[in-house]
Structure formats: structure tokens, C-alpha cells
Amino acid sequence: MRAFPVRMPSGTRYWTVIDDRMEVVCPADRWLRHLRFGQNRAELTTKAYAGDAALYLSWCLRTGRRWQEAAQDLGLFMVWLKYTPIEPDGSIGTVRMGPGAEPVRGERRINRILTGVRGFLAHAIRDGAAPDWVLGVIYELADTRSLPQEARGEGTGLAYRLKARHRLQEPVSEVDRTSDEQVVAMFRACRNARDRLIVLLLARVGLRRGQVAGLRREDCHLLMDSRVLGCASEGAHLHVVRRENSNGAWSKSRRRWVQPVDFLVVQAFDQYGAERHERLGAGGSDFLLVNLFRAPLGSPVTPGAIGDLVEALARRAGLEGPVAPHRMRHGFASNVADAGGTLDEIQALLGQNHPASAQPYLHPAPTRLREAVERVASPRELTAEGTR
Incomplete structure (x- = not known):
């Protein structure tokens, strides 16, 4: 069998x-x-x-x-x-x-x-x-x-x-986040604009690798005013859509949502667009990310290739320990939380259906944990306030 x-x-x-x-x-x-x-x-x-x-x-x-x-x-x-x-x-x-x-x-x-x-x-x-x-x-x-x-x-x-009825007790193991230092090291290890864009889509936009590989050019609205594209969403953003894709890419989330992107991601899009046009002209697949440096040129990048790229970048950057696309997604969610993002905001940015679904993605930075402890008033301060 x-x-x-x-x-x-x-x-x-x-x-x-x-x-x-x-x-x-x-x-x-x-x-x-x-x-x-x-x-x-x-x-x-x-x-x-x-x-x-x-x-x-x-x-x-x-x-x-x-x-x-x-x-x-x-x-x-x-x-x-x-x-x-x-x-x-x-x-x-x-x-x-x-x-x-x-x-x-x-x-x-x-x-x-x-x-x-x-x-x-x-x-x-x-x-x-x-x-x-x-x-x-x-x-x-x-x-x-x-x-x-x-x-x-x-x-x-x-x-x-x-x-x-039948289930074994599993060892407790948390998926860790990639650190900002690791992301920067992988970004610097990239040899072309396409790979830099992939790193940012994983680490700064928080997409899964299947969602990254499944993006079409029509999903990318990078103008400040998208009404000229017939889109009511404001600012630069991506539309994450679940589709049948020839490259095996698949969005785990059944819902479609609008994902805002910042100026760094927009710049990476611009640099990749110029690189793609230089290599392919107006040709190539309608997929956003395509092969530019090996045959078949213009064919869509697969989710497996994105995983292989992340491993290669981690080795090239000399990083120790496991680095994977999903850890980069965890890093994105944790960075949003460290910057003051609420649970419902993180849930929406991850494409989750319920705020509780975002909980496993949150890994507070050590500095934020220290600040949380230091915000707790000491017994002396409480006693002094009570005697006033």
C-alpha cells in the first residue's frame, strides 16, 4: 500500500x-x-x-x-x-x-x-x-x-x-521566532532583488510560504490611492487569495484578506520589478515570483523552492540553529505585538479567524518582559501611597 x-x-x-x-x-x-x-x-x-x-x-x-x-x-x-x-x-x-x-x-x-x-x-x-x-x-x-x-x-x-481515544502525550516544544538580526543577515546574504522581496514577504508581511508563492501580480496594489485599480482599500497592500495554483501553492486560510505593506516592501517590489523586466521583458507567468536565473525562465516559484531558499540563505549568512519560513511568520507577529499591536490586529494581519488563533505566534522580546516587570510598583511605593 x-x-x-x-x-x-x-x-x-x-x-x-x-x-x-x-x-x-x-x-x-x-x-x-x-x-x-x-x-x-x-x-x-x-x-x-x-x-x-x-x-x-x-x-x-x-x-x-x-x-x-x-x-x-x-x-x-x-x-x-x-x-x-x-x-x-x-x-x-x-x-x-x-x-x-x-x-x-x-x-x-x-x-x-x-x-x-x-x-x-x-x-x-x-x-x-x-x-x-x-x-x-x-x-x-x-x-x-x-x-x-x-x-x-x-x-x-x-x-x-x-x-x-488513542492519543500519545506529546513533548512540549514551542516554535521559536526568528530574530531581527537573523532576518537582516539573511537579507544581506541575498544575491538578487527577487530573493530580498521573498525575505520581506515572509518576515515583514508575515505570509506563509504557500501564500507568498501563490501571489499574482494582480494581487499587488502598491499605489497610495488604489481607486484607479478599482480597489477600495487604502494605501499599499496585497490581496491574499486562496486559489488552485499550478505550482502547488496554497493559502491555508480559507478567507481572503487585505494585507497592508510598508515602504520597505514597496521598495523591494520596485527593485524586483526592474530586475524581472530586465530578464523577461513583458513575458513570464502572471505569478508574482518566477524563475529568473534557471530554466524554465518565467515559470512560477514553488513553496518548496522558497523553503530551500531560506535554508540556503541561513547557511550563507552563517546562522546557527533552525531558520524556517514559519519562524519568520512568528517573528512578524511578535514584532507587531512588541510595537503595541493588539491581539485582534495581529489576528487580522495573520489571516486568522479568531484572535485566540494568534496566541501561539506571540513571543515577547526580552526587553518587553523586563519593562513589564519594572512597571510593577514596589511594596515601598505602595506603602508610601497608602499613608498619604
Whole structure:
């Protein structure tokens, strides 16, 4: 069993699951098609979920279990996941258990696979391909009283939800932010205007790499008065739009929003525009960011290429520790907070649906934490004020 890409006649792609005879596994295919076309999920989402379903079906096949009923043994599946590697050719390797055996997957990765397996089984139950009792094996009934107040919704009544039964305790690890010094070092390590613009779109505009790669030239309104473009938004800004893109770029946010940009980003746009015109003239793709220095010239830059660029810039700048596009997004949100931005402002700038969604992106600068402590009055000051 393995994940396999499918291109539809319309050009849209999704991923399915095929067996060793290169035949499509129909229950998994129906679920993945539902995700891609029924729920408008990204192609990369179906790729990840197809891999999860393929692992579950492979385990069932190897252990002689019927996939429709094997959910009652998900605990054994979790152990199998922990110690069974994937070989370089994509095949399932030999289980490596015993004293001193090193796990091949951590808790976070196993939990993500289990999320895909539960989705596959739940869809199979709705589809009539798996018995109803399986739902009670993979989920337990819970109510909203176990949720934080912010997540309970606006209704006053008691609501019920399904809570996953099989889940490992994950180690606590926060995504750190890139510092301004790191961003400046990468900016200086850029060798052309296009790469400098990419760094600013990640670190000073806060876009995800999929959103950066998906920008079209028509999305960029850099005039102070955009009414001449038929746009009611004021000042220089970008329109972040979720689309089907030939380069695999995808905006995670379902909503579209207007993202203001400052003069530094506008200057970078101008320099890149001149560079692009020098290389391509009026040609090239309608995508904003295209290949200028390698074939095929004028083709859109991919999200993967942006990730590779950030890694290359970090190495070129001699930076230690991990530097990634998403850390640059965290740095942007933290800088807005350090400059006095409110949570709802940060949420809007990140394209989030709820202010609480912006909380994980906030990493206060040490100087701001020190200032917060120094604002607290000392006991002597409080006593003196009370005796007046």
C-alpha cells in the first residue's frame, strides 16, 4: 500500500492509495476525493492523509486483520508505527523492536497519522463500508465542559463532541521566532532583488510560504490611492487569495484578506520589478515570483523552492540553529505585538479567524518582559501611597 498522485482531466491533482497490484483502494479513494473536492482541501492535505491511510492498511494486511474492524487494536498499531520504518524506495521496512531499539517515529508524528486514520474510518462508517460500532472504538463521547471557555462557542446550551481515544502525550516544544538580526543577515546574504522581496514577504508581511508563492501580480496594489485599480482599500497592500495554483501553492486560510505593506516592501517590489523586466521583458507567468536565473525562465516559484531558499540563505549568512519560513511568520507577529499591536490586529494581519488563533505566534522580546516587570510598583511605593 502506498500513496499515489492522481491528475484529473481538469488538471486538478489529489492523492489516493494503491495496493501492490497498482489498483486503487476504493474506500480510501472515496474519502480522499471527498476531502479534495467535497471539502476543498489542499492537494498536500490529501497527500498526507493518503500516506496515513496507506500505513494503516499496510499494517492490517501484514497482521491479517480486516481494516474495517482493526480499529479495536489501534494500540498495537501505535506500537507498530513507533518501530516500523519506511525504506528509501517507499516500502514498509522490518519492525525494529527489542532492547535498545530506537523509535523511528515520535509522539507528534504518530498522533498525526492517527488523525488521518480516524478520518478515514469515520468516512467509511458514513459510507457504509465499516460497521457503526467502530466509531465508539476510535472516539469517546465528550461535552464542551472540558473545553476552554473561548472554544465553547456563543451558545449557552451543553454541546457534545467526539474525543479521540488513542492519543500519545506529546513533548512540549514551542516554535521559536526568528530574530531581527537573523532576518537582516539573511537579507544581506541575498544575491538578487527577487530573493530580498521573498525575505520581506515572509518576515515583514508575515505570509506563509504557500501564500507568498501563490501571489499574482494582480494581487499587488502598491499605489497610495488604489481607486484607479478599482480597489477600495487604502494605501499599499496585497490581496491574499486562496486559489488552485499550478505550482502547488496554497493559502491555508480559507478567507481572503487585505494585507497592508510598508515602504520597505514597496521598495523591494520596485527593485524586483526592474530586475524581472530586465530578464523577461513583458513575458513570464502572471505569478508574482518566477524563475529568473534557471530554466524554465518565467515559470512560477514553488513553496518548496522558497523553503530551500531560506535554508540556503541561513547557511550563507552563517546562522546557527533552525531558520524556517514559519519562524519568520512568528517573528512578524511578535514584532507587531512588541510595537503595541493588539491581539485582534495581529489576528487580522495573520489571516486568522479568531484572535485566540494568534496566541501561539506571540513571543515577547526580552526587553518587553523586563519593562513589564519594572512597571510593577514596589511594596515601598505602595506603602508610601497608602499613608498619604
